[in-house]
Amino acid sequence: MCGICGVLSSTETPEPALIRDMLAALAHRGPDGSGYYRDEQVALGHTRLAIVDTAGGTQPMTGRSCFSSGAAEQVWVTFNGEIFNHVELAAELRSRGHVFDTRSDTEVIVHAWEEWGPACFERFNGQWALAVWDRRTRSLVLSRDRFGVRPLFYTRVAGQLLFASEVKALYASPDVPRELDPAGLDQVLTLWSAVAPRTVFREISQVPPGSYLTFREGREVEHRYWAPSFPPAGAEELTDLEANTEALRTTLMAATRLRFERSDVPVAAYLSGGIDSAVTAGAIAAIRSSSTPLHTFSLRFADAEFDEGGFQGLMAERLGTVHHDVVVRERDIADIFPEVVRHAESPLLRTAPAPMFLLSRLVREAGFKVVVTGEGADEVLGGYDIFREAKIRDLWLRDPAAAEAAVEQLYPWMHRSPNQAPAFARSFFSRNLSPDDLAMSHRPRWDSTAVLGSMLRPEIRELGGGAADGVVAAMPASATSWDPVARAQWLEMTTLLPGYILASQGDRMLMGNSVEGRFPFLDPHVAELAGRVPAGHKIHGLDEKHLLKRAFADLVPEEILRRPKQPYRAPDAAAFFAGGTPDWVADVTTASALEAAGVFRPELVQRLLEKARRTGGRGLGNTDNMRLVAVLSTQLLHSELLSGPAARAAAPPEPLTVFDTTLEPTGRTSAQP
Template structure:
């Protein structure tokens, strides 16, 4: 895994110094080396985390006559098979790395190559034959790719901080991006948090020629087949899912020249991946787990149950509320957009443990909930669907009681709340019936914004309008999965909790459940095989019931969560919390209404952050993360440098009771 950056202009020669400055801002993504290429049109930069062909995979890389160049962040897992096809077509190779396969694949197939790749990538191809710069991103948006225009020059990078390092002004919050964050939890590509900065959408490629650019999609989630009736019994589909997941795990674990570890949460997804590595490879498995000092969040019992069974070399880090508060400024700096939860912070600490243990790569279970329908939002939508079809109050209550048996404040124990929550948005013809409650809950935070930052929000309308024309014929679950894959998955799960926290510590994450063959199969499965009754990921459990302990197979799903408001108040409040929420800081940023922030902070202090509502928790984290982000940007501009390590901001100051 690596960092990429570069510039393109037809009007003037590129600046080597500019691309070098951008590379410095990305050095955490590639500490093993760096390189750049410059000609009269383009400058390409690369910081390398060496994983495949560590001796020869230096980038930027070109073809034999130096007419096609690439700088690449990611992995093409089927590069061995593609290399064989390209060799048969007359291409010759100097290295074993997947980067060189990209160069020749572009020569041979052009943009059709992207659909042949099974991997995760953000890349830039400079085709000197046509004077075109090509930017491309993988199907689900595992790897980030941002760009901006300045005075006719395109600048691109893996992270926005590299663009800001060479910016003439800004960055300034984009009210539309902020509105999307306070609706969907993350901006939806091509929108970002900041004005003038865009991102290449997942599943797309962008062609830049002169001062013009065009973006085309080569892939989008498609859930047509379940609605038309895919063949195959539960047993047959479970067996096919098993075979494809085994192949996907082996592809990600065995095609590396450095050790590969595995995240283990104690849930079914990571338990499946860890068990497959232990069962179908010949290497000792290193597993990594998060522990929490609060019983409400800790899953240590299930983690240890599996590590004893598999005999892994296990590593774990225990996280407390104080740890989250201390590391949060650094987490925000790497996330690069406001957060509504503290959950990325423990993931940062986990990836740091991986790095300190000598690993560069981990396999994780991310993506399983999206492709196989494991999230609460899908179960809640099914309950609403049942409520819409059956007005009987007893039947409705029985359905709710089956949800969240692990949750202390379960809706099943609060009938009035359940009636209010599940009784809304019951229009089965609404394409976004599944997501309206989440969006509306998040949107209540917008009341805290100043008038200057409020916009007439069309976020939900625009997203629904962008759904495929034939999606009206999909099952409700397919529409819900499409929405999740366009919003939370790329913008939050794979970004804030994934790539950014991993690469902050120079660790690459690999996601077998997002393998192209696994996800293709999953998209064709009927809804009743993904969620049987209210048994989420039913087919996955059926496929691997012989590998997993019954305790893990039968445990209710417990979403990954971390302490939110309590992290900043229960164990003493760091000085930076008061600094970024002071009247002066709020006035300087101009984002939040000071009176509302003051009332929220007083409430959190009074309660030590405990027992606060879900909405108040999100409000507090949103305020702190937004204020931190803007303060960091202000300090970076004032110091006229790109501060890779936010410790220079002196946020890790003493705590006060």
């Protein structure tokens, strides 16, 4: 797990000062060292969080060549993430004549590229963002894992292509415009996140999940090597519930073992109090061979409405783990929020990433660099309310009375649940029903979120628009034959999962404290299996993640297995106004600050702030909570990342290793200035 960056120039040799500044901006992602490779056309940078082959895994990396010409060092790689099946791939490559100098998964990428070219990405079981510089063809390849666990951004300026793990590293170049993109903002304020390749920053793109981009001779070509897919409804081949239950257990146990054991540093686990992390932690406990106890980490809240401590303690006691937790108060969220937004590099609609940042800090302070978590289970195995809503909305088309009765089983955790207001529930679930609408499941969410756009200045609104239509247009033609739950899953895997769950709430909050997250539920074998089973195995009636519960009934206590579904939530407006308001709130919402950002209508912002002050942030409706967090986070994003001089760290992480062929054209030069 690391940070990567680089420059591909069509005009002049990349400057070492630029690559060093980019590395400095990524120091938090890789505090254990840094390095760069440079030749007359490209520079590749890397900051390292040493996890696999801590002694030999220095990057950027090349390897002994297996080319028939015998030419050495023709392929260079800078890599962020893990290739969990690198041991098996290395054995296969050795059988084909490749010689390895390290035990690192990075060197496996080098040789895999030599052997298979871009087809190697389909062979990787992992989470990655990487760059391959192939000197034979003078081509740069940027690749990202299937689900977008690891981020990768790029831009073109002044005859150069710049890429990096985070946008702040791109801003190390003064030529990159530091402005928000209205269309990207529209996506966030409708879909919760920008959808690749778009970002919220003008002229900055991101590599889409499951894709690789090839840059050669000024041309850019995108290739898709993976995308979520489902069989036609009623035509699934894996229809045996018992067989699918056993297959899921076997596959998920193998995925968890791979993510726990492929590390040269200790690995811990999250325990949220729900079934997903209970399964992954329980699987680790079942497969561990060491007598060293497993360390688990939980997030708790001082406000009982959000706290799940009882379930966390129950699972920790059952597993006999060394358990750690952090109790988050409302003011803790407010105090850390500017740092959270700086790491998230996106407007937020909820404060939920902030407690996750405090949790990863606890993990790092306890001496761990790696944690296994349960992210992805809801998306691949049908755990969200929106999937159950999809079933009800589909049923409403055929049998409104049965659908209305089913609504009563939803939202047991919600204080103001729609089932407590039957007229509202009927309006909510029966609105915009059409059997031809591939996004019928998501229309209510998108419609309710899109009202945030009313806060925008007219000129910003005019330049945005159409976020939902763009996503629906990108759905594959085969989606017309999918079950409604499968369609909803595709939409979640394309929007919320990579852009929010794995980014703002995942990678950024973990790597902000130099911690790597590993996600067994996003193993390609687990995802493939889950995609092939009938929707009724994932959501049986309205019992979410039914197949998962069956598969791990022996590992998870009944109290957790049968508890009502409760999504992870955190205090929103109350965090900023209930217990005193931090000074930064006033600073980023002054008339001059709002004018400088140029995003929101000042009179509407002031009206919203007055309402929040008057109520202490409590009792605000869902829409006002989202409005407030969106305004504060967007204003923070502007002040933290876009306005004023670019922030610079003093230097890249030490030691700094340099491979510079412009200094020694006849071979590799390694230096530590």
